[in-house]
Amino acid sequence: MKYAQLPFLTAIRGFALVLSLVAGAAYADDYADVSQLVRNGNLQEALSKADQFLVGKPRDPQMRFLKGVIQRDLNKTSDAIHTFTKLTEEYPELPEPHNNLAVLYAGQAQYDKARTALEMAIRTNPSYATAHENLGDIYAKLASQAYGKALQLDSNNQAIPPKLGLIRELFNPVIGKTQRPTSSGMPGQSTSVSKNSAPSPEPVNGKSAVGSQETTNRKQDIAAPPPVATPASSAASASGSAPQGGAKSAPSDSTAPAAEAEVEGAVRNWAKAWESRDVKSYLAAYGKEFVPPGGLNRSTWEDERRVRILSKSKISVRIGSLKVAVNGNKASAQFRQDYKANELAVSSRKTLGFFRSGDRWLIVRETVMN
Numbered sequence: 001m002k003y004a005q006l007p008f009l010t011a012i013r014g015f016a017l018v019l020s021l022v023a024g025a026a027y028a029d030d031y032a033d034v035s036q037l038v039r040n041g042n043l044q045e046a047l048s049k050a051d052q053f054l055v056g057k058p059r060d061p062q063m064r065f066l067k068g069v070i071q072r073d074l075n076k077t078s079d080a081i082h083t084f085t086k087l088t089e090e091y092p093e094l095p096e097p098h099n100n101l102a103v104l105y106a107g108q109a110q111y112d113k114a115r116t117a118l119e120m121a122i123r124t125n126p127s128y129a130t131a132h133e134n135l136g137d138i139y140a141k142l143a144s145q146a147y148g149k150a151l152q153l154d155s156n157n158q159a160i161p162p163k164l165g166l167i168r169e170l171f172n173p174v175i176g177k178t179q180r181p182t183s184s185g186m187p188g189q190s191t192s193v194s195k196n197s198a199p200s201p202e203p204v205n206g207k208s209a210v211g212s213q214e215t216t217n218r219k220q221d222i223a224a225p226p227p228v229a230t231p232a233s234s235a236a237s238a239s240g241s242a243p244q245g246g247a248k249s250a251p252s253d254s255t256a257p258a259a260e261a262e263v264e265g266a267v268r269n270w271a272k273a274w275e276s277r278d279v280k281s282y283l284a285a286y287g288k289e290f291v292p293p294g295g296l297n298r299s300t301w302e303d304e305r306r307v308r309i310l311s312k313s314k315i316s317v318r319i320g321s322l323k324v325a326v327n328g329n330k331a332s333a334q335f336r337q338d339y340k341a342n343e344l345a346v347s348s349r350k351t352l353g354f355f356r357s358g359d360r361w362l363i364v365r366e367t368v369m370n
Contacts, residue, residue, distance in 0.1 A: 010099075010103075010130050010133060010134055011069075011072070011099070011100050011103040030049075030053050030063070031062055031063065031066065033049060034046050034049050034050050034053070034063070034066050034070075035066065037049065038066070038069070038070060038073070043070055043073055043074050044074070046066075046070050047067065047070045047071070047074065050063055050066055050067040050070060051067070054067070059090070061087060061090075061091050061094065061344055064083060064086070064087055065083075065084075065087060065096065065097060067083055068080045068083035068084045068087070068097070068100060069100070071083060072100070072104065077104055077107065077108070080100075080104055081101065081104050081105075084097045084098075084100050084101040084104065085101060088101060088117075088120070091344055092120075092124065092308070093124055093308065093344070093346075094124070094344075094346070095120075095121035095122070095124040095125040095128045095131060096121075098117045098118065098120045098121035098124065098131070099117070099118065099121045099128070099130055099131050099134065101117045102114040102115075102117035102118045102121070102131075102134060102138070103134070105117060106134075106138065106141075111138055111141055111142055111145075114134075114138050115135065115138050115139075115142075118131050118134055118135040118138060119135065122135065122293075123293060123296070125368050126293040126367075126368070127367060127368050127369060140167055141167075143163075143167060144164065144167040144168070147160050147163055147164040147167070148164065151164065256326055259326045259331070260324045260325075260326050260331075262361055263324045263326060263331045263333055263354055263361050264322060264324050264333070266285065266333075266354060266360070266361040266362075266363075267319060267322060267324075267333045267335065267352060268319060269281075269285065270282065270285040270352075270363065271317040271318075271319050271337075272317075273285065274309065274315060274317050275315050275316060275317045276315075277309050277310060277312070277315060279305070279306050279309055279310065282305070282309065283302055283305065283306075285362065285363055286362060286363045286364075287355055287357060287362030287363060287364045289355060289362075289364045290362075290363055290364050290365070290366075291364075291365070293366070312341040312342055313342060314341065314342065315339075315340070315341045316338075316339070316340040316341070317337065317338070317339055317340075318337070318338040318339075319335050319336070319337060320335060320336040320337075320338065321334075321335055321336045322334075322335040323335070329355060329356040330353070330354065330355055330356075331353075331354040331355075331356070331361060332351055332352065332353050332354065333351070333352045333354065334349070334350070334351045335349070335350060336348075336349055336350075337349070337350045348368050348369070349368075349369040350366070350367065350368055350369065351365075351366075351367045351369065352365070352366055352367075353365030353366075353367075
């Protein structure tokens, strides 16, 4: 097999920003028109329409992402790398450009660069299953190279061939028919073809890193960081209160409903500090037990958050469908978060885990569930 390409890697073909927050129906129609041209195989026309749009909105992340996908489909790999690289620099909080940049690097056998890009995607969103799967594939490719080199140096080592054989079997997928996009998704969402949210560009599994070869890929379910106890009721429930489920009230004079109100207040104060770019209050909302994502130490994580928050001229954080569950000194808050900063807008589901410290509820866990 040729290791120059990774046809098994999953590239995201498109991602939906919260169009109603960004540009309204007019821009949504432009995104949909370009996406339709891509689906029909009219790539040059799609690229021209994307370029025309970007003349008036040069920083628009949605159309620039689509442009990068089109450039890749046209085998303009260097141009696509440039497009996705600029997106990662200007919108580092979006994991999808990091993922697609990794796929392009992998197609050029630049596995170290691909690994770095995927690690950045996971640092941005630890629950991003596609990036976890692709990173596993990259590690397996690196292992294959290492085993191959070891066998060249010691051809009598009988332990290596079985290991190498297993990896080669993994990287010999059955070549499938050419696939076209059949579904759409939000940033960070799984690329499963069962999810739909029109009118957004469509992601699809199976596009090769570079060129026309496409494969039918398996989709592994990568577990997200384990959340703290969450309400049992559905987010679609008409009730606005969290189920008690036998939960014990916190060791104070407060009743359980009062404790829930305190946690709700902590969530809204956290969002308000973020929105007002009050970094000191924002960081103070996190307890000392909080473990930053991506294996970062606390100091590095705080520095990164400080830079990202203060680099925005304006931030809006809206909390909806908030549900709180309290169990003793622990609590969880699950909600829909609509984030908007400068030209970027992203909607996601989030769970915050809290621990009571004195008279304050502090965040000890943060999980994004796009």
